Amino acid sequence: xxxxxxxGNHAAATAAALxxxxxxxxxxxxxxxxxxxxxxxCMELLCAQDLPKGAVVRVESEHSxxxxxxxxxxAGARTFTATSxxxxxxxxxxxxxxxxxxxxxxxxxxxxxxxPPWNVWADxxxxxxxxxxxxxxxxxxxxxxxxxxxxxxYRLAEDPRVLLPVMVCQEGFVLSHTVAQxxxxxxxLVDRFLPPLELASRLRGEARVMGGIDTPHVTEAHRxxxxxxxxxxRAVYGEVQEAFRAAFGRRPADPVVAHRxxxxxxxxxxxxxxxxxxxxxxxxxxxxxGRVGSLRVRMLRPFPSADLERLLRQATRxxxxxxxxxxxxxxxxxxxxxxxxxxxxxxxGYVVGLGGGDPRPAHVEEILGDLSRREAxxxxxxxxxxx
Amino acid sequence: MTTVLRPGNSNCGGCGMSSALQLFGRAVEARPVQLxxxxxxxxxxxxxxxxxxxxxxxxxxxxxSAAAVATGLSRVARMNGExxxxxxWAGDGGTYDIGMATLSAAAERNxxxxxxxxxxxxxxxTGGQRSSATPAGASTTSTxxxxxxxxxxxxxxxxxxxxxxxxxxxxxxxxxxxxxxRRALDLGGFRFLHLLCPCPTGWKxxxxxxxxxxxxxxxxxxxxxxxIEEGRRLRVSVEPDFxxxxxxxxxxxxxxxxxxxxxxxxxxxxxxxxxxxxxxRSGRIVPAERAR
Numbered sequence: 001x002x003x004x005x006x007x008g009n010h011a012a013a014t015a016a017a018l019x020x021x022x023x024x025x026x027x028x029x030x031x032x033x034x035x036x037x038x039x040x041x042c043m044e045l046l047c048a049q050d051l052p053k054g055a056v057v058r059v060e061s062e063h064s065x066x067x068x069x070x071x072x073x074x075a076g077a078r079t080f081t082a083t084s085x086x087x088x089x090x091x092x093x094x095x096x097x098x099x100x101x102x103x104x105x106x107x108x109x110x111x112x113x114x115x116p117p118w119n120v121w122a123d124x125x126x127x128x129x130x131x132x133x134x135x136x137x138x139x140x141x142x143x144x145x146x147x148x149x150x151x152x153x154y155r156l157a158e159d160p161r162v163l164l165p166v167m168v169c170q171e172g173f174v175l176s177h178t179v180a181q182x183x184x185x186x187x188x189l190v191d192r193f194l195p196p197l198e199l200a201s202r203l204r205g206e207a208r209v210m211g212g213i214d215t216p217h218v219t220e221a222h223r224x225x226x227x228x229x230x231x232x233x234r235a236v237y238g239e240v241q242e243a244f245r246a247a248f249g250r251r252p253a254d255p256v257v258a259h260r261x262x263x264x265x266x267x268x269x270x271x272x273x274x275x276x277x278x279x280x281x282x283x284x285x286x287x288x289x290g291r292v293g294s295l296r297v298r299m300l301r302p303f304p305s306a307d308l309e310r311l312l313r314q315a316t317r318x319x320x321x322x323x324x325x326x327x328x329x330x331x332x333x334x335x336x337x338x339x340x341x342x343x344x345x346x347x348x349g350y351v352v353g354l355g356g357g358d359p360r361p362a363h364v365e366e367i368l369g370d371l372s373r374r375e376a377x378x379x380x381x382x383x384x385x386x387x
Numbered sequence: 388m389t390t391v392l393r394p395g396n397s398n399c400g401g402c403g404m405s406s407a408l409q410l411f412g413r414a415v416e417a418r419p420v421q422l423x424x425x426x427x428x429x430x431x432x433x434x435x436x437x438x439x440x441x442x443x444x445x446x447x448x449x450x451x452s453a454a455a456v457a458t459g460l461s462r463v464a465r466m467n468g469e470x471x472x473x474x475x476w477a478g479d480g481g482t483y484d485i486g487m488a489t490l491s492a493a494a495e496r497n498x499x500x501x502x503x504x505x506x507x508x509x510x511x512x513t514g515g516q517r518s519s520a521t522p523a524g525a526s527t528t529s530t531x532x533x534x535x536x537x538x539x540x541x542x543x544x545x546x547x548x549x550x551x552x553x554x555x556x557x558x559x560x561x562x563x564x565x566x567x568x569r570r571a572l573d574l575g576g577f578r579f580l581h582l583l584c585p586c587p588t589g590w591k592x593x594x595x596x597x598x599x600x601x602x603x604x605x606x607x608x609x610x611x612x613x614x615i616e617e618g619r620r621l622r623v624s625v626e627p628d629f630x631x632x633x634x635x636x637x638x639x640x641x642x643x644x645x646x647x648x649x650x651x652x653x654x655x656x657x658x659x660x661x662x663x664x665x666x667x668r669s670g671r672i673v674p675a676e677r678a679r
Binding site for chain 2: 027028030032053054055057058059060061063064065067068069070071072073074075076077079093094097203204205206207208209210211212213214215218
């Protein structure tokens with residue numbers, strides 16, 4: 001193991017290259033890649049790698065980047081791509097196909113707001129648009145988590161009980177361009193953690209059509225199976241955490257990361273790096289005697305309802321912070337998490353940090369103040385954090 | 388031969404693409420082949436899961452993606468030392484229109500892929516709308532009065548990518564077609580084959596007359612049958628006799644040209660212009676052997 005100074009993008013590419021080499025004894029590795037701010041440095045580093053039995057294809061669009069992954073995965077190779085914002089949305093059609101064909105593609109998304117009007121900074125709106133695409137979605141809070149999540153993503157995606165593509169999300173610039181000390185495992189350990197992929201359903205020599213016509217009853221069955229695979233992904237992830245700990249000595253974060261919630265009456269639920277800010281505010285409030293805690297939803301799909309219900313059991317007031325907005329409803333996370341709070345708890349949604357607005361401790365304190373003064377939940381509160 | 392299209396498929400009677408697949412199966416023989424078919428008539432012809440009227444392993448792709456999906460399959464086959472020929476089988480919509488960027492990029496990268504465009508000059512699968520392969524004067528459901536714009540020169544576009552091999556194939560000249568298909572299957576790098584495929588449903592023509600329609604299109608010079616190596620060496624494979632009678636027959640046997648009233652005389656200037664360009668590029672001023 002070595003400790004390196006890596007940006008989130010370079011951590012992602014480093015992990016992808018380790019996973020790629022780990023499949024050199026299998027059917028190899030292929031990646032379709034296309035640049036977009038703030039994901040570009042991930043593809044650049046991958047393009048500079050020496051990958052035995054690896055093909056990095058510099059395509060003409062994100063749509064084709066995922067198409068290359070689909071073809072290569074159908075041929076049994078390990079696959080990877082990275083993108084952001086409009087690139088992800090442009091790719092959406094093929095991203096959905098990868099999921100429906102149950103191909104274990106891994107993709108890193110540097111979260112960025114959608115445009116035009118153009119804005120290259122972070123929010124979760126891009127990957128949340130693909131919330132229902134059939135991909136497992138993991139949201140990271142630091143660079144180490146990005147690297148670890150990519151490795152975990154392959155183990156999870158390629159598990160025969162799962163066979164789903166996995167999207168690893170990191171906020172653009174906040175993580176993608178911030179350099180931090182990151183532990184990089186040795187190739188030999190990764191080789192053991194990620195054995196060669198043997199995709200039973202891959203296209204071989206015999207006549208077989210992949211992706212042909214589904215009649216209604218077949219689609220109904222396929223969607224039900226896909227949904228069941230999602231449910232299994234939650235359970236298998238627990239095994240992946242243990243295998244990762246056994247291989248590398250660190251335990252990857254839980255689907256819901258809890259910070260001081262044991263006896264917390266007030267709980268703040270958030271996703272991505274905002275949780276790091278929330279944790280600091282929680283620590284300060286605890287020092288003043290407040291019974292406050294923080295929950296970070298790391299796995300959005302499959303949605304960890306049972307984890308949230310368990311961790312919110314004692315909560316009477318819940319603030320859900322979204323760095324995204326489902327226009328006409330409110331925060332996506334709020335829309336999903338509010339049903340997991342105990343009966344009678346006051347759950348209020350807050351939206352902050354869109355388009356790179358920088359939520360600071362003062363904003364979290366403002367949210368906690370608003371929550372404590374409330375007698376009833378209301379419409380989602382939209383805050384402007386600014387840069 | 389490999390039976391690529393098996394009985395039980397859902398293609399229309401007289402479908403030119405069915406004939407093209409018959410010919411292709413003869414060309415394939417025992418070569419290992421994988422097909423990539425984007426959204427088009429070819430995507431539905433095989434029938435519904437879990438049955439398939441296709442005799443070779445096939446991956447169905449999204450409309451614009453065939454050449455990129457084929458790239459993935461081909462790269463993995465090569466890195467594993469497999470001889471698999473990865474073949475895109477796409478209609479004119481997926482080639483001339485929505486798939487053009489993907490096709491151009493795969494050609495530019497010179498991927499080891501054979502791309503076959505079965506061109507029926509219409510969006511057949513959606514019920515007959517114009518594509519940029521639809522010829523001027525043809526009525527479609529989205530150009531009821533007849534299309535105004537001329538058909539794209541797809542072979543010229545592909546040749547401009549300087550790919551190892553680009554050729555047009557006439558279903559009425561099976562020996563020439565078979566030779567080109569085998570050549571294209573065995574070459575490395577990006578190869579492109581263009582087949583004019585009669586569509587009785589879209590062309591409003593007699594199903595039994597499809598092959599004859601292609602013969603008329605070739606004789607009249609409307610559909611040049613040629614091959615281009617490395618984007619430079621152009622050779623005319625079947626010499627037309629530029630018969631006005633053939634052109635008139637070609638138009639009159641299809642109801643799609645009826646509404647616009649397009650005549651052979653209307654078409655002649657653009658045919659002549661195109662052939663002057665082809666002659667210049669072939670370096671042959673004197674016509675080659677006449678077609679029999």
